[in-house]
């Protein structure tokens with residue numbers, strides 16, 4: 001009985017730790033993703049070769065760089081979307097947690113509405129150049145998981 005109580009307490013602690021680290025509303029993110037992003041980025045985020053980049057296993061690498069963290073919200077599809085700052089932060093946190101678990105740095109701090117409000121605009125006008133700069137920086141850090149061309 002005692003052992004069981006200990007196990008139950010441990011399980012409760014683990015559950016609340018999970019809840020605390022989940023800083024996004026999954027149901028809302030999924031809905032916002034479907035209506036605002038998925039049409040181009042495809043349902044599972046794998047993108048369209050030659051046209052639309054994958055958002056899978058790459059955003060985690062981008063957010064490891066200070067400029068990359070802003071890049072992710074300043075690409076036109078994100079910056080100019082109809083989503084408000086809190087909604088965009090929520091979708092980005094959901095993408096990082098569900099499609100980028102492996103590339104996301106352990107030190108990753110979730111986006112907040114305030115951060116998105118401060119940095120989403122102006123949207124990038126030369127995305128290709130900004131992206132190439134980041135990809136090179138990642139390569140210099142020994143990360144070649146983000147393709148130069150998609």
Ligand code: HEC
Nearest residue numbers: 036037040051052053058072075076077078081091127131
């Ligand atoms: C109309 C199509 C379209 C929509 C809608 C769209 N995107 Fe994109 N997205 C693109 C294209 C194309 C690129 C490549 C950069 C560019 O040309 O803007 C891109 C690039 C990105 C990137 C950078 C990825 C990389 O590897 O360079 C992120 C992050 C991103 N989009 C997030 C989003 C999010 C989040 C949404 C929804 C709020 C969204 N996009 C909606 C077409 C779209």
